[in-house]
Amino acid sequence: MRVAICEDxxxxxxxxxxxxxxxxxxxxxxxxxxxxLLTHVAQDxxxxxVLDIRLPPTHTDEGLRAAVTLRERHPExxxxxxxxxxxxxxxxxxxxxxxxGVGYLLKDRVSDLAEFAAAIRRVGSGxxxxxxxxxxxxxxxxxxxxxxxxxxxERERAVLRLMAEGRTNMAIAERLAIAERTVEKHCTSIFAKxxxxxxxxxxxxxxxxLRYLNA
Amino acid sequence: xxxxxTGTTASPRSTRTAASRxTGTTASLAVAAxxxxxxxxxxxxxxxxxxxxxxxxxALGALAGLSFLMIGVVIAREHPRNQVGPLMVxxxxxxxxxxxxxxxxxxxxxxxxxxxxxxxxxxLFLAFPTGRLGSLSHRVVTGLAYITAxxxxxxxxxxxxxxxxxxxxxxxxxxxxxxxxxxxISGALLVLTVKRWRRAxxxxxxxxxxxxxxxxxxTVAFAGDRVADFxxxxxxxxxxxxxxxxxxxxxxxxxxxxxxxxxxxxxxxxELVVHLSRRERPDTLRDELAATLRDPGLTVGxxxxxxxxxxxxxxxxxxxDPGPGRAVTRVDQGEAPLAVLVHDAALLEQxxxxxAACAAAALALENERLTADxxxxxxxxxxxxxxxxxxxxxxxRRIERDLHDGVQQRLLSVAMxxxxxxxxxxxxxxxxxxxxxxxxxxxxxxxxxxxxxxxxHPPVLTERGLAGAxxxxxxxxxxxxxxxxxxxxxxxxxxxxxxxxxxxxxxALANVTRHAAASKAWVxxxxxxxxxxxxxxxxxxxxxxxxxxxxxxxxADRAEANGGRLTIDSPPGKGTVLRVVLPCA
Numbered sequence: 001m002r003v004a005i006c007e008d009x010x011x012x013x014x015x016x017x018x019x020x021x022x023x024x025x026x027x028x029x030x031x032x033x034x035x036x037l038l039t040h041v042a043q044d045x046x047x048x049x050v051l052d053i054r055l056p057p058t059h060t061d062e063g064l065r066a067a068v069t070l071r072e073r074h075p076e077x078x079x080x081x082x083x084x085x086x087x088x089x090x091x092x093x094x095x096x097x098x099x100x101g102v103g104y105l106l107k108d109r110v111s112d113l114a115e116f117a118a119a120i121r122r123v124g125s126g127x128x129x130x131x132x133x134x135x136x137x138x139x140x141x142x143x144x145x146x147x148x149x150x151x152x153x154e155r156e157r158a159v160l161r162l163m164a165e166g167r168t169n170m171a172i173a174e175r176l177a178i179a180e181r182t183v184e185k186h187c188t189s190i191f192a193k194x195x196x197x198x199x200x201x202x203x204x205x206x207x208x209x210l211r212y213l214n215a
Numbered sequence: 216x217x218x219x220x221t222g223t224t225a226s227p228r229s230t231r232t233a234a235s236r237x238t239g240t241t242a243s244l245a246v247a248a249x250x251x252x253x254x255x256x257x258x259x260x261x262x263x264x265x266x267x268x269x270x271x272x273x274a275l276g277a278l279a280g281l282s283f284l285m286i287g288v289v290i291a292r293e294h295p296r297n298q299v300g301p302l303m304v305x306x307x308x309x310x311x312x313x314x315x316x317x318x319x320x321x322x323x324x325x326x327x328x329x330x331x332x333x334x335x336x337x338x339l340f341l342a343f344p345t346g347r348l349g350s351l352s353h354r355v356v357t358g359l360a361y362i363t364a365x366x367x368x369x370x371x372x373x374x375x376x377x378x379x380x381x382x383x384x385x386x387x388x389x390x391x392x393x394x395x396x397x398x399x400i401s402g403a404l405l406v407l408t409v410k411r412w413r414r415a416x417x418x419x420x421x422x423x424x425x426x427x428x429x430x431x432x433x434t435v436a437f438a439g440d441r442v443a444d445f446x447x448x449x450x451x452x453x454x455x456x457x458x459x460x461x462x463x464x465x466x467x468x469x470x471x472x473x474x475x476x477x478x479x480x481x482x483x484x485x486e487l488v489v490h491l492s493r494r495e496r497p498d499t500l501r502d503e504l505a506a507t508l509r510d511p512g513l514t515v516g517x518x519x520x521x522x523x524x525x526x527x528x529x530x531x532x533x534x535x536d537p538g539p540g541r542a543v544t545r546v547d548q549g550e551a552p553l554a555v556l557v558h559d560a561a562l563l564e565q566x567x568x569x570x571a572a573c574a575a576a577a578l579a580l581e582n583e584r585l586t587a588d589x590x591x592x593x594x595x596x597x598x599x600x601x602x603x604x605x606x607x608x609x610x611x612r613r614i615e616r617d618l619h620d621g622v623q624q625r626l627l628s629v630a631m632x633x634x635x636x637x638x639x640x641x642x643x644x645x646x647x648x649x650x651x652x653x654x655x656x657x658x659x660x661x662x663x664x665x666x667x668x669x670x671x672h673p674p675v676l677t678e679r680g681l682a683g684a685x686x687x688x689x690x691x692x693x694x695x696x697x698x699x700x701x702x703x704x705x706x707x708x709x710x711x712x713x714x715x716x717x718x719x720x721x722x723a724l725a726n727v728t729r730h731a732a733a734s735k736a737w738v739x740x741x742x743x744x745x746x747x748x749x750x751x752x753x754x755x756x757x758x759x760x761x762x763x764x765x766x767x768x769x770x771a772d773r774a775e776a777n778g779g780r781l782t783i784d785s786p787p788g789k790g791t792v793l794r795v796v797l798p799c800a
Contacts, residue, residue, distance in 0.1 A: 053678060061678045085665060085674045088690040089683065108658050141693050214690070 001124050004029040006037040006051035019110060023117040034066035041074055047124040048078040064090055071102065078123035082107045086131045088138060092214055099206045103129030128166035128206050135164040138213035151193050159186040164209045241292045245285040252284050252307065256314050275460035280310030286467035293474065298346025303467060306335040323372050330368035334361035337404055340430040344423055356403045363400055367393040394445040401438035405431065416540050418510045418559035425469035433462035483507045484571045491579045500576065500583045501528065507572045514557040517587035525555050528583060530590030546573045546580065554580050599775035614667055621663035629656045673717060681713045685720050685738055692724050694736050701741040708747065712799045715777045716749045722770055723751035723793050731755025731791060745800030752792040759785040
């Protein structure tokens with residue numbers, strides 16, 4: 001899988017390149033600003049572009065804007081945004097109603113190599129990845145008494161969180177050490193309790209859950 | 216320009232119409248009254264022969280009667296609601312029988328009425344300067360003076376009649392006791408006069424000094440004259456009578472002098488105008504007004520709409536509870552409050568002077584008001600700045616403590632754990648868990664650092680500016696928040712304004728979540744005319760009070776420290792709307 005990296009901090013950029021190479025990815029480009037990344041992707045599209053949010057020249061939100069542009073111009077290229085901080089509003093903006101081939105993670109997540117590599121592969125193959133911190137913030141909004149989320153069981157809430165993170169039923173089953181069939185049952189129950197239309201497609205399911213959480 | 220007076224010792228303000236009365240008419244009336252008086256006295260028997268025989272003392276007596284009558288007419292015209300004028304006229308008329316006593320044979324009617332003027336004089340002295348008898352003691356002494364004057368004069372006349380016993384005996388006894396009665400009442404009058412003087416303020420004393428002085432001398436001389444009269448013949452009889460008459464002439468003249476002086480007071484208003492135009496230091500307005508109004512204790516308060524109260528020239532609040540002897544006069548410009556004067560209650564007697572002085576000083580008052588307003592704002596700003604500095608200081612301490620207790624400790628433990636792993640290098644089974652431990656500690660340190668950085672400056676503000684940061688606040692708020700941003704492309708907002716607005720929205724939304732029990736909220740950011748409006752509203756319980764809860768006070772401080780202003784509209788049960796306007800030109 002070919003990956004392009006856009007990160008202005010040399011230390012992190014080189015570290016990331018080494019890490020990806022180590023995990024069996026081909027590093028197609030290693031640049032330090034958004035314009036170069038866009039140019040490179042246009043010339044030689046990789047399967048995934050990994051980019052930081054704060055990039056030159058203003059070090060504000062160049063990376064986020066570049067990610068949105070990339071997703072518009074090159075729907076086939078997966079986009080994974082890495083950042084020191086994660087924000088609900090950024091996630092909403094980044095996804096923009098389409099959860100295919102997109103990811104948003106804290107930079108910290110690179111420390112779990114296997115998990116990080118799996119996330120890139122998921123984004124590269126059209127799936128989605130959302131940082132648990134963002135999911136937690138979204139779930140946290142629904143703490144008021146009377147919220148339908150309160151009707152979910154402890155286990156159902158755990159499943160909901162993992163769904164929102166973009167994980168497949170199989171991955172959820174593995175994570176919670178339960179059978180895939182059980183996960184499916186939980187999903188049906190969750191969708192019924194939250195009055196959501198159940199969907200077989202993983203990415204539509206993620207979208208429905210995120211829409212619900214962000215409503 | 217309008218003035219409204221209220222005071223603890225305020226008398227009803229006389230609407231003075233004297234200005235419209237012509238001085239000529241007043242003078243003619245006074246002269247006519249004097250002429251009539253002389254005519255009456257002459258017709259009743261005081262021929263040339265009588266006048267020549269008694270010379271000086273007759274002339275002095277006539278002068279006393281005439282001056283009371285004529286000046287009484289003038290005062291009655293100048294101050295129609297003041298009883299002093301009519302009392303003086305009455306005294307002048309009551310003087311006529313006294314003037315008859317120079318005839319070869321005292322007419323009985325004159326004898327019977329010759330003491331009445333003393334009662335009126337006592338009334339006049341006690342009623343000065345308002346024309347009303349203030350307290351019970353004043354009324355009692357005045358009443359006694361009238362009774363004594365009437366009874367003793369009557370007794371004096373009755374003694375001369377062939378009365379049957381025991382009436383004659385009673386009349387003689389009464390007549391014999393007249394000097395003691397005169398002494399007693401004069402004494403009481405003196406005590407009350409001195410008491411009034413001691414109670415009077417500096418400004419009041421200035422106004423009543425001439426008349427009080429003359430009336431004290433007149434009272435003492437009157438008592439002396441009565442005593443000397445009772446033990447004839449004695450060498451003191453004539454001097455005592457002369458002194459008494461001279462003092463009685465002086466009383467109305469002193470009153471006239473006071474009247475002239477109040478006219479001159481008005482003249483000082485013209486001086487005030489000149490002084491104000493030449494003023495070099497702007498903060499002397501109070502002193503100028505104090506000099507014009509002759510009230511050294513004058514306080515001037517200037518209206519600040521911002522704080523909804525009056526402040527002095529330094530911006531400190533002015534207390535409008537004037538206390539005894541002081542009164543408050545409000546000075547307005549059109550409908551808008553301009554200033555207040557806290558002045559001596561005696562000035563209520565001269566409303567026109569106060570009004571004229573305020574009118575003359577209107578422009579200077581307005582200037583001074585602006586300056587005072589500015590000083591009041593500075594004072595408030597300094598206070599909120601101090602609180603913000605303290606807040607900043609405690610924040611820095613907190614950050615230092617967080618770094619010390621969190622990140623530094625964790626990194627230290629990482630170094631130690633890695634040291635152990637290094638030492639265990641030969642035994643990989645032991646090194647791997649140590650490395651995992653070190654990794655976990657580093658990630659925890661990253662978490663700590665994120666929290667600390669957020670405390671220093673919200674990263675989202677750096678990345679997305681105010682609009683994006685507020686959207687993020689709305690996105691994580693448990694209450695549904697609608698955000699409208701009308702920041703227009705008027706260039707970037709100053710960073711301090713962005714930060715202030717961010718924290719205001721943050722705190723306001725936190726309040727909505729904590730207290731309002733709201734189902735929805737909204738945030739509106741709008742920029743126009745060099746101001747940023749930050750509005751946070753909800754449909755919750757309302758009843759928010761900045762006086763309680765430090766959260767709202769903190770918001771007000773933040774707004775003020777940035778030159779802005781916080782208003783809260785929070786009727787109970789009808790939601791809360793918090794508005795902050797921040798200058799951002």
